[in-house]
Amino acid sequence: MSETARPDPIRPDATADPAAPHALRRLASVALDALADGAAARGGPLPAGGPEAVAARTRARCVPILPEEGLPVEEALYGVARAAAEGAADPSAPHCVAHLHTPPLAVAAAADLAASALNPSMDSWDQAPAAAVVEDEVTAVLARLVYAGRPAPDAVITSGGTESNLVALLLFRERALAAGARAPRVFVGANAHHSVRRAAWLLGLPEPVVVDCPGGRMDPAALGRALAAHAGRDGSPALVAATAGTTDEGLVDPLPELAEVARAHGAELHVDAAYGGPLLFSERLAPRLAGIEHAVSVTYDLHKLGWQPVAAGVLAVADTALLEPLSLTADYLNADDDTEAGLPDLLGRSIRTSRRPDALKIAATLRALGRRGMGGAVEHCVGVAEEFARAVDAHPALRRHAGSPGISTVLFRPVAADALAATAGEEAGDELVAGIRRELLAEGRAVLGRARVADGDGRRRLWLKVTLLHPRTTAADLDALLKLVAERAENPAPAGTGH
Amino acid sequence: MSETARPDPIRPDATADPAAPHALRRLASVALDALADGAAARGGPLPAGGPEAVAARTRARCVPILPEEGLPVEEALYGVARAAAEGAADPSAPHCVAHLHTPPLAVAAAADLAASALNPSMDSWDQAPAAAVVEDEVTAVLARLVYAGRPAPDAVITSGGTESNLVALLLFRERALAAGARAPRVFVGANAHHSVRRAAWLLGLPEPVVVDCPGGRMDPAALGRALAAHAGRDGSPALVAATAGTTDEGLVDPLPELAEVARAHGAELHVDAAYGGPLLFSERLAPRLAGIEHAVSVTYDLHKLGWQPVAAGVLAVADTALLEPLSLTADYLNADDDTEAGLPDLLGRSIRTSRRPDALKIAATLRALGRRGMGGAVEHCVGVAEEFARAVDAHPALRRHAGSPGISTVLFRPVAADALAATAGEEAGDELVAGIRRELLAEGRAVLGRARVADGDGRRRLWLKVTLLHPRTTAADLDALLKLVAERAENPAPAGTGH
Numbered sequence: 001m002s003e004t005a006r007p008d009p010i011r012p013d014a015t016a017d018p019a020a021p022h023a024l025r026r027l028a029s030v031a032l033d034a035l036a037d038g039a040a041a042r043g044g045p046l047p048a049g050g051p052e053a054v055a056a057r058t059r060a061r062c063v064p065i066l067p068e069e070g071l072p073v074e075e076a077l078y079g080v081a082r083a084a085a086e087g088a089a090d091p092s093a094p095h096c097v098a099h100l101h102t103p104p105l106a107v108a109a110a111a112d113l114a115a116s117a118l119n120p121s122m123d124s125w126d127q128a129p130a131a132a133v134v135e136d137e138v139t140a141v142l143a144r145l146v147y148a149g150r151p152a153p154d155a156v157i158t159s160g161g162t163e164s165n166l167v168a169l170l171l172f173r174e175r176a177l178a179a180g181a182r183a184p185r186v187f188v189g190a191n192a193h194h195s196v197r198r199a200a201w202l203l204g205l206p207e208p209v210v211v212d213c214p215g216g217r218m219d220p221a222a223l224g225r226a227l228a229a230h231a232g233r234d235g236s237p238a239l240v241a242a243t244a245g246t247t248d249e250g251l252v253d254p255l256p257e258l259a260e261v262a263r264a265h266g267a268e269l270h271v272d273a274a275y276g277g278p279l280l281f282s283e284r285l286a287p288r289l290a291g292i293e294h295a296v297s298v299t300y301d302l303h304k305l306g307w308q309p310v311a312a313g314v315l316a317v318a319d320t321a322l323l324e325p326l327s328l329t330a331d332y333l334n335a336d337d338d339t340e341a342g343l344p345d346l347l348g349r350s351i352r353t354s355r356r357p358d359a360l361k362i363a364a365t366l367r368a369l370g371r372r373g374m375g376g377a378v379e380h381c382v383g384v385a386e387e388f389a390r391a392v393d394a395h396p397a398l399r400r401h402a403g404s405p406g407i408s409t410v411l412f413r414p415v416a417a418d419a420l421a422a423t424a425g426e427e428a429g430d431e432l433v434a435g436i437r438r439e440l441l442a443e444g445r446a447v448l449g450r451a452r453v454a455d456g457d458g459r460r461r462l463w464l465k466v467t468l469l470h471p472r473t474t475a476a477d478l479d480a481l482l483k484l485v486a487e488r489a490e491n492p493a494p495a496g497t498g499h
Numbered sequence: 500m501s502e503t504a505r506p507d508p509i510r511p512d513a514t515a516d517p518a519a520p521h522a523l524r525r526l527a528s529v530a531l532d533a534l535a536d537g538a539a540a541r542g543g544p545l546p547a548g549g550p551e552a553v554a555a556r557t558r559a560r561c562v563p564i565l566p567e568e569g570l571p572v573e574e575a576l577y578g579v580a581r582a583a584a585e586g587a588a589d590p591s592a593p594h595c596v597a598h599l600h601t602p603p604l605a606v607a608a609a610a611d612l613a614a615s616a617l618n619p620s621m622d623s624w625d626q627a628p629a630a631a632v633v634e635d636e637v638t639a640v641l642a643r644l645v646y647a648g649r650p651a652p653d654a655v656i657t658s659g660g661t662e663s664n665l666v667a668l669l670l671f672r673e674r675a676l677a678a679g680a681r682a683p684r685v686f687v688g689a690n691a692h693h694s695v696r697r698a699a700w701l702l703g704l705p706e707p708v709v710v711d712c713p714g715g716r717m718d719p720a721a722l723g724r725a726l727a728a729h730a731g732r733d734g735s736p737a738l739v740a741a742t743a744g745t746t747d748e749g750l751v752d753p754l755p756e757l758a759e760v761a762r763a764h765g766a767e768l769h770v771d772a773a774y775g776g777p778l779l780f781s782e783r784l785a786p787r788l789a790g791i792e793h794a795v796s797v798t799y800d801l802h803k804l805g806w807q808p809v810a811a812g813v814l815a816v817a818d819t820a821l822l823e824p825l826s827l828t829a830d831y832l833n834a835d836d837d838t839e840a841g842l843p844d845l846l847g848r849s850i851r852t853s854r855r856p857d858a859l860k861i862a863a864t865l866r867a868l869g870r871r872g873m874g875g876a877v878e879h880c881v882g883v884a885e886e887f888a889r890a891v892d893a894h895p896a897l898r899r900h901a902g903s904p905g906i907s908t909v910l911f912r913p914v915a916a917d918a919l920a921a922t923a924g925e926e927a928g929d930e931l932v933a934g935i936r937r938e939l940l941a942e943g944r945a946v947l948g949r950a951r952v953a954d955g956d957g958r959r960r961l962w963l964k965v966t967l968l969h970p971r972t973t974a975a976d977l978d979a980l981l982k983l984v985a986e987r988a989e990n991p992a993p994a995g996t997g998h
Contacts (some may be wrong), residue, residue, distance in 0.1 A: 012867040013876055013970040015806070016608035017591040018584050019538035021531045027609035028527050032520045035616055039518035047628055051843055058632040065633075065862050066640045070869035073606050080633065080863040081613040084856070085517050087629020088617045092516040099831070100853075101626045102618065107572050109515035109615040110526035114580040116608040116808035116860075117534055118587045119601065126946050127600045129546055130586020133557040134564075134579065141565045159658055162852040170701065194829045195852055202669065202850065204703025247831055303853060307514070309615035310855040330693045331951055332598070332746055332964075337933055338949075343940075344550055351701065353661040353694055354599075354802060356809040357583070361615075363564050364579040368511040370569030377512055434836055441842075447625050450837075452830055465831075471512040 012073045016117035024117055030074050031081045038085025045093035047086060048444030058083045089447050094477040097466040098449035100247070100275055100304040105471075108308045111364035115357050122157075122355035124333040125344045132346055135359035139314075141366065145280045146298045146316040154320035156349050157358050158313035161274030162195035164299035167315050167326070167351060168270045169199040169239070171297065174325035176237040187211055187226055188241045189218035189253060193272060196241045208241070216249045216403055216453065218242055220257040227265035238267035239296075244289055245275025248451035248465070250385075250406030252276055255291030263294070271295040276407055277314070278305035282375030285382060296322065302362055305378050305408070307471060312358050323348065377471040381408040385468045387475035397486035401463055402456050411451055411463035414489030421461070430462035436488045437464060446481055511572045515616035523616055529573050530580045537584025544592035546585060547943030557582045588946050593976040596965040597948035599746070599774055599803040604970075607807045610863035614856050621656075621854035623832040624843045631845055634858035638813075640865065644779045645797045645815040653819035655848050656857050657812035660773030661694040663798035666814050666825070666850060667769045668698040668738070670796065673824035675736040686710055686725055687740045688717035688752060692771060695740045707740070715748045715902055715952065717741055719756040726764035737766035738795075743788055744774030747950035747964070749884075749905030751775055754790030762793070770794040775906055776813070777804035781874030784881060795821065801861055804877050804907070806970060811857050822847065876970040880907040884967045886974035896985035900962055901955050910950055910962035913988030920960070929961035935987045936963060945980055 014023035047054045061083035070076065090096055092103040120128035122135060139155040147153035158164045169186060176184035186208040188196045200208050209230065212222040223240060230238055240262045242253040255271065262269045271292050277300025279285040280292075292298060295318070302312035317323060327348035329336065334345040347353075366374065385405040392400040392412045399418065401411035413433055421429030433450070440446040449465030464485065466478070513522035546553045560582035569575065589595055591602040619627035621634060638654040646652035657663045668685060675683035685707040687695045699707050708729065711721040722739060729737055739761045741752040754770065761768045770791050776799025778784040779791075791797060794817070801811035816822060826847035828835065833844040846852075865873065884904040891899040891911045898917065900910035912932055920928025932949070939945040948964030963984065965977070 010605065012604070012606060012864075012872055013806070014605045015591050015602040015969070015971070016605045016808075017538075017602070018534035018587065018589060019591065021534055021605075023605035024608055025528070025531050027605050028531070028612050029524070031609045031613045032524050032527070032616075035517035035520055035613055039516075046625070051624060051628070051841055054628045055632045058629040059636065062633055062862055062866070063636055064640075064866075065636045066865045066873075067869045068871060070867050070872045073867040076866035077606050077609055077863045080610055080859055080866065084613055084617055084619070084629050084633060084859055087632070088517065088619060089625050089628055090517060091618055092514045092518065098625055099620070099623065101620055103514040103516070104615060104618045105511070106509065106513045106515045106520075106522035106526050107511060107576050109523055109612065110530045110576055111579055112615040113527050113608065113612045114530045114534055114583055116603060116611040117531075118583055119590055119603045119802075119808045120583070120587060121598070121600055121809055124598065125550060126545070126588050126597055126940055129550070129553045129588055130557040130583050133554045133586070134561055134583060137558065137562055137564045141563075145565075159851055160853040162850070193852075194827065198827065198850070202702065301853070303618075307512070309515075309618045310620055310853050328693065328697065332948060335933070335949065337930075338937065341933075341937055342550055343937070351661070351697070352658055353692075354659040354800070354809050360579055360583055363561055364576045365511075366565045367561070367563075367575035367579065368569050368572040370566045372567060373511055373569040374565075431836075434834075434840075438837065438840055438842070441625055449831060450834065471514070 010073050012070050018117050021117065027077055028113065030077050034078045034081035035085045038082045039090065041086045042088065044444040045096040046089040046441065046444050046447050050442040054087045058087050094470065094473045095445065095481050096447040097468060098447045100467055100469065102304055102307050102469045104309040105307040105365055107368045108361040108365045111361040112309055115360045120357045122350065122357055123347055123353045125346060128357060131357040131360060132344060134363050135357065138359040138362050142314050143316045147293055147318055149293060150318055152320045153316060153318055154323055155314050155316040156323065158315055159311040160303065160313040161193065161272060161299050161301050164313050164315040165195045165272055166199040166202060168297040168299060169203055169205065171322055171325055172239040172268065173203055173205060179237065181236040184237045185209060185230055186239050186241055187223060189213045189243055191216055191218065191246045191251070192241060192243050193247055193274065196272060216246060216251045218253040218258060220254060220261045223258060224261045224265065227261065227267055231265060238265065239270055240267050241270045241272060244271050244273035244277065244292060245407050248453055249403055249411060250275065250409030251403065252288055255289065259291050259294035269295045270297045272299045274299050274301045275304050278302065278374065278378050281371055282378045285378060305381060305469060308361055308365065312362055326351065380471055381468050384408065384473060384475050385410055388466065388468065388478055391475060391479065391482055395482055395486060397489060398482065401453060408468040410466050411453060413461065413463050414485065416489040426459065426461065432489065432492055433462040433464060435492060436485060439488060440484065446484060509572050511569050517616050520616065526572070526576055527612065529576050533577045533580035534584045537581045538589065540585045541587065543943040544595040545588040545940065545943050545946050549941040553586045557586050593969065593972045594944065594980050595946040596967060597946045599966055599968065601803055601806050601968045603808040604806040604864055606867045607860040607864045610860040611808055614859045619856045621849065621856055622846055622852050624845060627856060630856040630859060631843060633862050634856065637858040637861050641813050642815045646792055646817055648792060649817055651819045652815060652817055653822055654813050654815040655822065657814055658810040659802065659812040660692065660771060660798050660800050663812050663814035664694045664771055665698040665701060667796040667798060668702055668704065670821055670824055671738040671767065672702055672704060678736065680735040683736045684708060684729055685738050685740055686722060688712045688742060690715055690717065690745045690750070691740060691742050692746055692773065695771060715745060715750045717752040717757060719753060719760045722757060723760045723764070726760065726766055730764060737764065738769055739766050740769045740771060743770050743772035743776065743791060744906050747952055748902055748910060749774065749908030750902065751787055754788065758790050758793035768794045769796045771798045773798050773800045774803050777801065777873065777877050780870055781877045784877060804880060804968060807860055807864065811861055825850065879970055880967050883907065883972060883974050884909050887965065887967065887977055890974060890978065890981055894981055894985060896988060897981065900952060907967040909965050910952060912960065912962050913984065915988040925958065925960065931988065931991055932961040932963060934991060935984060938987060939983065945983060
């Protein structure tokens with residue numbers, strides 16, 4: 001290897017040549033320096049000052065994006081990475097807890113660097129001879145995690161839950177059309193992620209039937225009534241899209257009951273477990289997903305509970321034959337004679353063509369943690385949410401939503417918002433909640449989420465949301481966050497300044 | 500920074516914390532060591548032995564993917580990265596020239612490492628405050644590259660040409676439906692990438708009308724006839740999907756003429772410039788895409804000519820209002836009151852939800868190369884293809900396809916295949932060509948592409964294809980490749996062994 005320190009400047013068109021990663025080694029180090037400097041300058045979980053201030057600081061480091069003449073390559077890179085880090089809502093920070101926005105593991109990010117440098121594309125064997133094998137092993141493991149009892153389960157890697165749900169509905173549509181059906185129909189809970197309805201729109205399917213979700217979970221009786229009405233109308237195929245880990249509350253639909261209702265009406269079940277799927281790594285928590293094995297397909301993401309950099313989506317199917325509608329021949333990628341001669345045909349594994357090998361980072365992570373490590377980290381997040389919920393209960397100025405915690409999500413609300421709602425109306429209470437979130441964002445102190453969810457009295461109120469995904473954050477790390485919210489609720493900023 | 504050398508082992512659940520990138524720095528170094536070791540063990544542009552041997556070697560390093568107990572993290576990572584590198588079809592190698600499979604630049608791969616570590620997700624401001632600004636600047640530049648003369652062009656980042664074409668057809672469908680049309684119809688050249696027809700299928704659109712492409716380019720007269728027949732039948736909206744840089748030949752459709760024919764028939768024009776789009780960076784080559792500015796939308800990829808790790812797709816649109824059908828409200832990501840309070844709404848920029856900030860690597864690359872550097876690198880690839888074409892012409896054992904080079908693609912065929920076709924039939928000649936490609940793949944010597952394309956006499960024959968995308972490879976680097984093909988054509992492997 002001729003890649004010991006060399007004094008020459010790096011040319012901007014130096015490739016990430018794996019055989020001589022001199023340039024990449026130097027530039028990766030520049031990027032990591034920029035991350036550290038940017039994070040130090042930021043100080044908190046997100047940059048202070050709000051959108052306009054962040055935009056101005058970011059532009060000062062990056063613009064012009066396309067100068068007529070290039071800059072020195074280290075300078076060009078440092079500016080972008082530094083700006084991104086200084087202006088990040090950083091999921092590695094304990095008080096960045098708004099979304100299913102995960103702190104990636106170092107092992108995953110490092111494996112992703114190998115993916116970037118090698119750049120295999122997963123659409124043909126002659127672009128990804130080994131990466132295709134890794135993907136094959138990874139998808140086998142991820143399929144068996146859901147469908148241990150089936151003879152031939154399978155899984156494909158997607159860009160996330162949205163693509164997984166899209167492919168699930170596409171496969172359903174094609175099964176229905178192949179069977180001569182006219183109007184295949186999707187049944188979805190009011191609690192479902194927007195991507196299910198968006199997938200139906202994209203695919204030209206009829207608007208899904210929305211099923212009631214009292215208490216945030218799909219109601220089996222309501223589903224039964226909806227399916228019965230559908231069967232009476234036209235009797236064409238139905239797919240029930242249930243959720244295991246709702247975005248707002250982290251709740252799991254009653255899968256065994258829904259599977260039974262679906263079966264009784266001749267409908268298929270799909271489960272969007274984008275959030276909850278990785279509970280299956282934990283022996284203790286897997287029972288919460290009991291019934292998931294009845295689904296024809298299951299969405300889950302490893303860029304949520306799974307600590308991968310985006311993207312690391314999965315769609316598992318109960319049998320590999322269910323993927324057949326994705327198969328496709330393109331002479332330049334999988335000509336029949338090449339396939340007959342033994343070159344593996346990869347094209348039918350995705351709706352994308354060029355495709356990044358997201359399986360590499362997943363493989364490195366699963367090997368490093370093992371099933372026990374993955375399960376333990378999931379249990380950690382769930383445990384922190386339970387502790388956090390108790391801390392909310394113990395705080396006189398805060399009120400927990402009765403349905404929390406769900407998986408690792410906790411909803412809570414300042415008592416001051418309830419008091420305001422009682423005197424000045426519900427809207428005033430909700431505005432206090434929304435304003436606190438925006439103030440803490442603008443000040444760079446915390447990234448809290450929000451959810452509008454029915455309260456014990458049935459009224460839909462606005463709640464603060466924390467989604468606990470950090471594999472090492474403890475509940476004690478979050479005490480300051482509770483204190484911050486409580487203080488702010490007692491001393492809200494004047495109206496109009498909270499953004 | 501507390502990240503000087505520490506003796507403790509890295510925990511498998513160490514995050515890629517940008518504030519203290521100690522673990523990531525160590526593991527990135529492990530990954531780069533694995534790349535170098537793997538590339539050295541491979542020796543050539545791809546691993547020798549064919550699919551089964553590669554699979555066995557890969558599995559030996561990676562399986563089990565999910566052990567019950569995790570491995571030491573360095574070992575877990577090294578095994579995966581080493582296997583991927585040893586078994587890569589390596590686009591940094593001069594003889595890896597089959598596909599639009601680019602050697603990524605070191606600056607892009609390093610910026611991508613920052614993206615992995617920070618893990619901003621592009622679906623809400625509070626997950627990507629600065630990355631959203633970088634993306635905004637990048638898309639503005641990429642839109643203006645195509646639509647310099649328009650008042651409000653725009654662009655979105657996609658997972659590649661396939662998603663760009665899908666979104667282009669989706670926007671067309673929604674415009675048509677909003678106007679009350681019944682059956683919007685896509686017109687596509689026989690030379691188009693399969694993703695255009697696949698997008699129509701996915702979206703539930705009628706099967707596209709396929710237009711003749713004599714000489715590999717869409718025929719304006721044939722398009723005119725097809726559009727006239729369509730208008731006579733039902734008169735609903737039409738979208739012509741032309742290609743600037745075909746996959747097989749690198750040819751550019753006659754855009755000015757197609758634009759004029761489309762205009763005359765009231766049809767819209769979309770251009771799939773996944774391959775050719777970056778010609779726009781070069782003052783000298785941009786005129787080859789003249790007419791592209793008449794398109795309502797343009798697909799292009801920076802993971803082809805643009806040297807980005809996958810994914811770096813772009814869909815440019817002539818006016819930002821054209822993106823309106825993508826807009827979407829999800830209370831947890833872009834509630835109305837948050838948007839009114841000034842939090843930028845990012846959700847309508849993609850059909851995905853969680854989304855990796857591919858704009859970061861693009862920004863670092865464009866800044867490092869500048870417009871002149873980008874254009875110069877494109878010109879280099881085009882120039883090497885021209886030289887390579889001359890070298891084929893000068894070689895007595897090889898025959899160039901008369902339409903080559905197109906952009907940076909050259910088709911050629913051993914004279915021995917023509918001779919065999921004359922004596923033993925066309926199929927025998929084609930089998931010789933396909934066999935040479937598979938032999939060189941199996942031996943790990945070269946990654947050549949293939950294309951079935953009409954010859955001068957109108958017969959569709961099989962050709963070897965090289966797609967020259969390396970910003971530093973020279974034609975001299977390819978002399979050995981020509982020699983290898985010519986030798987192999989004279990001494991083909993016995994039938995049945997070439998895989």
